[in-house]
Amino acid sequence: MEQVAIEMNGIEKKMRHKMIGPIDLKLPKGYVIGLIGENGSGKSTLIHMMLKIVFPDRGSISWFGKNYPQEIPHNVRCQIGFVSEKSCSEEDNLTAEEAAEFRAQWYPEWDQMYFEELLGKFKVPRNIKLKKMSKGERRKYEISAALAPRPKLLLLDEPSSGLDPFAWKLMIDELRSYMESGEATILLSTHIVDEVKRLADYVLLLHHGKLHGIAEKDSLMDNWKEIWVSGGTDLAEDLPGIIQVQQEIQGVVRMITTDCLHTEQILHDSGIPVLKTRTLELDEILSLWLKGHLPAGMQSGKGD
Amino acid sequence: MWIPIQLNENSAEPLYHQIESQLRSLIISGQIKEGILLPSIREFAGGLNCSVITVRRVYQDLENEGLLRTKQGTGTFVAKVGDSQREIFKREAVEEALSSAVDVGISVKCEEEELKQLFLKILHSKYHSEKGEGEA
Numbered sequence: 001m002e003q004v005a006i007e008m009n010g011i012e013k014k015m016r017h018k019m020i021g022p023i024d025l026k027l028p029k030g031y032v033i034g035l036i037g038e039n040g041s042g043k044s045t046l047i048h049m050m051l052k053i054v055f056p057d058r059g060s061i062s063w064f065g066k067n068y069p070q071e072i073p074h075n076v077r078c079q080i081g082f083v084s085e086k087s088c089s090e091e092d093n094l095t096a097e098e099a100a101e102f103r104a105q106w107y108p109e110w111d112q113m114y115f116e117e118l119l120g121k122f123k124v125p126r127n128i129k130l131k132k133m134s135k136g137e138r139r140k141y142e143i144s145a146a147l148a149p150r151p152k153l154l155l156l157d158e159p160s161s162g163l164d165p166f167a168w169k170l171m172i173d174e175l176r177s178y179m180e181s182g183e184a185t186i187l188l189s190t191h192i193v194d195e196v197k198r199l200a201d202y203v204l205l206l207h208h209g210k211l212h213g214i215a216e217k218d219s220l221m222d223n224w225k226e227i228w229v230s231g232g233t234d235l236a237e238d239l240p241g242i243i244q245v246q247q248e249i250q251g252v253v254r255m256i257t258t259d260c261l262h263t264e265q266i267l268h269d270s271g272i273p274v275l276k277t278r279t280l281e282l283d284e285i286l287s288l289w290l291k292g293h294l295p296a297g298m299q300s301g302k303g304d
Numbered sequence: 305m306w307i308p309i310q311l312n313e314n315s316a317e318p319l320y321h322q323i324e325s326q327l328r329s330l331i332i333s334g335q336i337k338e339g340i341l342l343p344s345i346r347e348f349a350g351g352l353n354c355s356v357i358t359v360r361r362v363y364q365d366l367e368n369e370g371l372l373r374t375k376q377g378t379g380t381f382v383a384k385v386g387d388s389q390r391e392i393f394k395r396e397a398v399e400e401a402l403s404s405a406v407d408v409g410i411s412v413k414c415e416e417e418e419l420k421q422l423f424l425k426i427l428h429s430k431y432h433s434e435k436g437e438g439e440a
Binding site: 030031176180182197198200201216217218222261264274277278279 | 313314315316318319320344345346347349350353354355356357358411
C-alpha cells in the first residue's frame with residue numbers, strides 16, 4: 001500500500017453507552033475516504049481520536065508515519081484541518097474575519113487570499129457574528145477556514161449538513177480542486193451517499209463501533225450487481241459471492257452478487273446467458289454491507 | 305480538454321475497462337490528437353464520478369501501450385499513434401463487433417449458412433445503399 005496519512009492499531013475506547021473498536025485501519029495518502037455508518041456508530045469519536053480530542057483506552061495511532069504518545073506536535077497538528085460536526089462556540093462572538101485572524105496565528109501556512117476567495121464563492125456574510133449566521137452560512141465559513149491553511153489531512157465530520165444544494169455542489173468542486181495536488185488526504189464522514197459517490201476513492205464502513213472494512217468505491221460498483229439468468233435457484237450454489245437469490249417467473253432467477261466479474265465469467269464459460277445486469281445503487285450496497293455481507297475478498301474487521 | 309466518455313453502469317464490464325477502451329478508441333481513431341494534454345487524474349475522475357484509482361489505472365495501461373506519455377510536473381499527453389497500430393486497432397474493432405453479431409446468431413439457433421446469407425445481404429445493402437433503396 002502507498003504512504004499512509006493516519007494509521008490506527010488495536011484502538012479501543014469505552015464510551016458511556018457503547019464500545020468502540022478494536023479498530024485497525026490505514027488512511028492512504030492522496031485519497032478521499034468516505035466514512036459511513038449509522039447514527040451512533042462511532043464516526044465522530046473515531047475522528048476525535050485522530051485529533052487527540054478523545055484518548056483511546058488501548059492501541060496506538062500514528063500521523064504521517066509517526067507516533068506521538070503525548071500531544072500532537074504543533075508542526076504536525078497545523079497540517080491537519082478539521083470541520084467539526086458542531087461548530088465551536090468559542091468563535092460565536094467573532095465575525096468570520098476575526099475568527100480567521102485568530103486561527104491564522106496557529107497555521108503558518110494560512111493562505112488569506114484563498115480564504116477570502118472561498119468566503120466570496122460561498123457568499124459567507126461579512127461583518128456579522130458567527131452565532132448570528134444561519135447553520136449553512138456558518139458551515140461554509142467552517143469549510144473555508146479548514147481549507148485556508150491547505151492542510152495535508154482534512155477531517156470532515158458531516159461538513160455538508162445545512163448546506164443548500166448550490167453550496168453543496170460548490171463544496172464538492174472545492175474539495176476536488178483541493179485534492180488536485182495529490183498530496184492531500186480527506187476523511188469525509190457523511191450520511192449523504194451522493195457525496196461519497198462523487199468524491200470518495202475509498203469507503204470505510206463503521207458499524208456499532210466496529211470497522212466493517214475499507215473498500216475501493218469503484219470496486220464496489222463493479223462487483224455488487226443484480227443479475228438475471230435463465231435457470232433455477234440451484235444455480236447460485238456454484239457461483240461466487242451470491243447474497244440473494246430469488247426465483248422469478250418463467251424459469252428466470254434473480255441474484256445479487258458481490259463478485260460480479262467472477263460470477264459472469266463462470267456463467268459465460270458454462271454457456272448460461274445473462275439476461276440483464278444492474279449495478280446496485282451505492283446506498284443499496286452500503287445497506288447490504290451494513291447487514292454483514294462483506295465485499296468479495298474482504299475479511300471481517302480488517303482495515304486494508 | 306473534455307473527453308466524451310459515456311459510462312454504462314448497468315453493464316457487467318468494469319468501469320476502468322469501459323473508460324480504457326473508449327479512451328483508446330478516441331486516441332487511435334484520431335478524435336483526440338497527438339500532443340493534447342489530458343485532464344488531471346482527479347479532474348477526469350470527478351467528471352465521471354469514479355475514483356482516481358480507476359483513472360490512474362487507465363492512464364498507466366495506455367501509457368504502457370504507448371498511446372499516452374506523462375511529463376513529470378506537466379501532465380499526461382496523447383502520444384503519436386503509428387499507422388500499423390491504427391490498422392490493427394481497426395481490424396480488431398471490426399472483428400469484435402462481427403464476433404458478437406455471430407454470437408447473437410448462435411444464441412437464436414441460426415444455421416451457419418443462413419447467417420452467411422444474412423451477412424452478405426446486409427453487406428450488399430450497406431455498400432450499395434442507393435440501389436438497394438430503389439429496389440425496395
